Amino acid sequence: MNNDPSQFTLYSGGHRGAEAEFGKLAEQYGVKEVNFSFEGNVLDRDKGMRLLNQEELEKGNISMDIVSTRLGRSFSKGNRIRKVIQSIFHMVNNGYQIFTVGWILPDKTVKGGTGWGVELGKLFNRPIFVYEQDREAWFSWVENDWQMVTPVIHHKTFSGTGTRNLTEDAAEAMKDLFERSFS
Template sequence: MKAEECTLYHGGLKGAETVFGELAEKYNLNEVIFTFEGHRLHRDRNAVSLTEEDLQRGDISMEIASRMMNRTYYETEKIRRVLQAIFHMVNKGHQVFVIGTILDDNSVKGGTGWAVELAKLFNRPLHVYDQNRQGWFSWKDESWQAEERPKIAFDTYVGSGTRYLSDEGKEAIELLYADSFGE
């Protein structure tokens, strides 16, 4: 697959998403950042501001989101908008890569977990680098299975994850790009 035919979708936040974006730029991939009015980005290359109508297409009840992620999300406009924007990322990207922490209930810590739950729901190939266990895991047969090093295998993909990126998490993203597109 040619790098220039691939598109990364992400939310432009500091940490994992910024590193995914910087490496997409380095390897000459397309990059689209979904945002909305009032959302502060750390990286804003090719930002697409979602309209109110766009955001509504990604709307979900906070009760359902809370249930799917086994935690409580309170009804705040900012959280709702973030979850709506994540819907657009996962809806556009065929393969999903996340840097974070897999919890005992099989969800992923933080807001990043919503991208993971949507990837499961949409049956997207899903890969999580767990910073605590320092390894990649894929969601297969309703469970997390350890894997060596995944590759970007589709022309659209999502890069998401924690704002608190470890050195090992950064290296995992760097190796993902190197393995997928060469040095």
């Protein structure tokens, strides 16, 4: 593949785990990096940090009841989780391909806040890829189901998010993804 990494941009959140790892790989390969954050949020990785103001956060605002219904579990109405959900909107809205790391649940949603990024990707009809840590494989959302795939970053904008509890195998799979895409 002959992709020039400098023409690509990763949109992420800079948190510990998958997001920090996506950022390190982006830096290693020369991919531009934007990490969305908000006042009072502490990032593991602040390279390319883009602080969202209140007006920008509001663009990603959605009722926590809708988030809870869509994901089939309850989320607190707290201000911090709301801001995280709002910042995930900006990652998915800016990145065309969506890459996440975590766990696919029996109801076909993805565990935790990462699941909201996946659900937004579905709503926006984006190519979505989840590295499923228990099954140690990449899956893509195709025709309303998860299908095992070997993904490649081929769109100039992509988002990378996922669990804070990254396994060694998942980190290796992310490394392989960048190598497949940019070497």
